[in-house]
Amino acid sequence: MKTMLKRKVSLVMVVMMVLGMLTGCGMKPDDAKAYVQATLDASYKAEFGEYAKITDSTEEEAQKLFDDNINKTINSLGFDALGATEETMDKYRELLKEISSKAKYTVGDVKEADGGFEVEVTAEPMEIFSGMQDELVAKMQEKATKSDEQLSEDKINQLAIDLVHELLTEKLAKVTYGEPKTITVHVTKNSDGVWNITESDLQTVDTSLFTI
Numbered sequence: 001m002k003t004m005l006k007r008k009v010s011l012v013m014v015v016m017m018v019l020g021m022l023t024g025c026g027m028k029p030d031d032a033k034a035y036v037q038a039t040l041d042a043s044y045k046a047e048f049g050e051y052a053k054i055t056d057s058t059e060e061e062a063q064k065l066f067d068d069n070i071n072k073t074i075n076s077l078g079f080d081a082l083g084a085t086e087e088t089m090d091k092y093r094e095l096l097k098e099i100s101s102k103a104k105y106t107v108g109d110v111k112e113a114d115g116g117f118e119v120e121v122t123a124e125p126m127e128i129f130s131g132m133q134d135e136l137v138a139k140m141q142e143k144a145t146k147s148d149e150q151l152s153e154d155k156i157n158q159l160a161i162d163l164v165h166e167l168l169t170e171k172l173a174k175v176t177y178g179e180p181k182t183i184t185v186h187v188t189k190n191s192d193g194v195w196n197i198t199e200s201d202l203q204t205v206d207t208s209l210f211t212i
Contacts, residue, residue, distance in 0.1 A: 027117070027187075027189075027195055029110045029111065029112065029117060030110075032110050032116075032117035032119055032187040032195075033107055033110045033117075033119055034050070034054065035054055035187060035195065035197070036107050036110075036119045036121065036185050036187065036197060037050075037107045038050040038051040038053075038054050038055075039051060039197055039202075040103075040105055040107065040121070040205070042062050042066065043066070043069075043100075043202075044100045044101065044103040044105075044209075045100075045101055045103075046063075046066055046097065046100075046101065048062035048063055048066070070093055070096055070097060070100075071093070073096060074089060074092055074093055074096065077092070079092070079161055082157040082158075082161065083154055083157055083158065084158070084161050088158075088161060088162075088165075091165060092165060095165060095168060095169065095172075098172060099126070099128065099168070099172060099210075102126065102172065102175060103126065103209045103210075104123070104124040104126070104177055104209070105121055105122060105123045105124070105205065105209060106121070106122045107119060107120075107121055108120040108121065108122060108182075113186075114188075115188070115189065116186060116187050116188035116189060117186070117187040117188075118184050118185070118186055118187075119184070119185045119186075119187060120182055120183070120184060120185075121182070121183050121184075121185050121205055122180045122181070122182050122183075123180065123181050123182075123183060123205055123208035123209045124177040124178065124179075124180045124181075124209070125177060125178040125179075125181065125208060125209060125210070125211040126175055126177055126209060126210055126211070127175065127176045127177060127178055127211065128168060128171045128172055128175050128210075129171075129210070129211065130211075132164075132167060132168075132171075135167055136160065136163055136164060136167060139163050139166075139167070140156075140159065140160060140163065143159055143163070178211065181208045183201065183204050183205050183208060184201070185197055185198070185201040185202070185205065186198040186201055
């Protein structure tokens with residue numbers, strides 16, 4: 001039971017866009033900054049227009065990538081293995097999109113370095129997950145105490161899934177943010193001459209925005 005609850009609480013965002021930027025040699029600092037801004041806006045705010053234009057892709061392709069990333073995050077929670085209905089999974093998809101849309105970041109200074117660019121991104125960690133474990137356990141115990149029936153494992157699983165959604169929804173309505181953290185995001189050109197943001201930097205931004 002304790003392991004299951006920990007898995008429910010570990011709702012980590014993995015919403016990162018990875019289409020290549022098809023720009024030639026004439027990349028300038030302002031271009032690199034715009035690329036980082038567009039990538040983050042597409043990844044978290046589902047704003048695809050600028051991203052599609054910069055990466056020479058379509059908004060439909062960016063939307064599909066966004067949706068695939070959302071689904072990947074939902075599937076990683078393991079709710080389906082615990083018997084969650086498709087309706088429940090859809091509720092979590094929508095909640096995850098709403099959580100993602102409230103990510104707070106600022107794209108700042110940019111400088112040239114090692115044939116590429118370093119772009120400063122300031123991330124404000126969302127504190128929506130703070131205290132989730134203890135609150136979930138308390139609510140589970142409260143529900144179990146009030147129940148007149150012996151809860152089966154399936155019902156306990158469904159109760160935990162429903163309560164996590166309820167808690168996250170409540171926290172999102174009054175979400176707070178922690179101390180800002182500045183991350184250096186590198187925009188580099190690969191061997192094919194395609195500009196990309198270093199994936200590890202995107203992961204660092206992601207984990208900085210959503211602190212578990």
